[in-house]
Amino acid sequence: SYELTQPLSVSVALGQTARITCGGNNIGSKNVHWYQQKPGQAPVLVIYRDSNRPSGIPERFSGSNSGNTATLTISRAQAGDEADYYCQVWDSSTGFVFGTGTKVTVL
Amino acid sequence: QVQLQESGPGLVKPSQTLSLTCTVSGGSISSGGYYWSWIRQHPGKGLEWIGYIYYSGSTYYNPSLKSRVTISVDTSKNQFSLKLSSVTAADTAVYYCASLLIEWFDPWGQGTLVTVSS
Numbered sequence: 322s323y324e325l326t327q328p329l330s331v332s333v334a335l336g337q338t339a340r341i342t343c344g345g346n347n348i349g350s351k352n353v354h355w356y357q358q359k360p361g362q363a364p365v366l367v368i369y370r371d372s373n374r375p376s377g378i379p380e381r382f383s384g385s386n387s388g389n390t391a392t393l394t395i396s397r398a399q400a401g402d403e404a405d406y407y408c409q410v411w412d413s414s415t416g417f418v419f420g421t422g423t424k425v426t427v428l
Numbered sequence: 429q430v431q432l433q434e435s436g437p438g439l440v441k442p443s444q445t446l447s448l449t450c451t452v453s454g455g456s457i458s459s460g461g462y463y464w465s466w467i468r469q470h471p472g473k474g475l476e477w478i479g480y481i482y483y484s485g486s487t488y489y490n491p492s493l494k495s496r497v498t499i500s501v502d503t504s505k506n507q508f509s510l511k512l513s514s515v516t517a518a519d520t521a522v523y524y525c526a527s528l529l530i531e532w533f534d535p536w537g538q539g540t541l542v543t544v545s546s
Contacts, residue, residue: 417477
């Protein structure tokens with residue numbers, strides 16, 4: 322089965338840049354989607370198809386995908402960006418797969 | 429944009445069947461192009477896709493849950509439903525319904541906690 326690995330936690334200073342990685346075998350050949358989940362809330366889509374932002378998502382959120390790693394970048398991090406972030410792909414054998422999740426802390 | 433709302437019992441006994449319904453508002457479930465999905469999240473854990481249904485009734489389930497899962501749709505009520513049979517404590521989770529477009533889920537319902545306990 323296909324697996325996606327994320328760091329357990331990422332810390333970023335207020336106003337700086339956070340990078341959250343999502344590792345998977347040849348993930349660069351797949352479309353990667355990212356979700357933000359704040360405590361007690363449902364996940365919200367922040368990036369789809371590697372690097373596209375849904376309407377209403379700030380330009381500070383961006384994504385890239387190549388080789389075995391996809392990355393979600395949060396620029397000029399704000400306190401409101403504190404949340405868990407999950408990557409997700411579609412795999413023909415496994416179905417829809419989510420990453421292990423990363424907790425982002427803004428210091 | 430469409431909105432989704434889960435409903436159903438918050439407590440289910442072991443070995444029984446968990447049943448949840450998702451009501452779609454702000455759009456028609458039969459409009460096409462969207463697949464209607466269930467996803468769950470064990471307490472303090474990550475996300476697990478359960479399955480999806482198209483308005484026509486075609487379904488696709490997570491292979492790891494396939495033997496216990498049934499998803500159905502009622503276009504007249506703009507609802508779709510989840511049944512998970514033979515539940516155990518390991519099925520205790522927050523269950524979300526979500527709209528699936530091509531490969532990504534957006535939007536999601538607020539989620540409902542289902543506890544399996546006697």
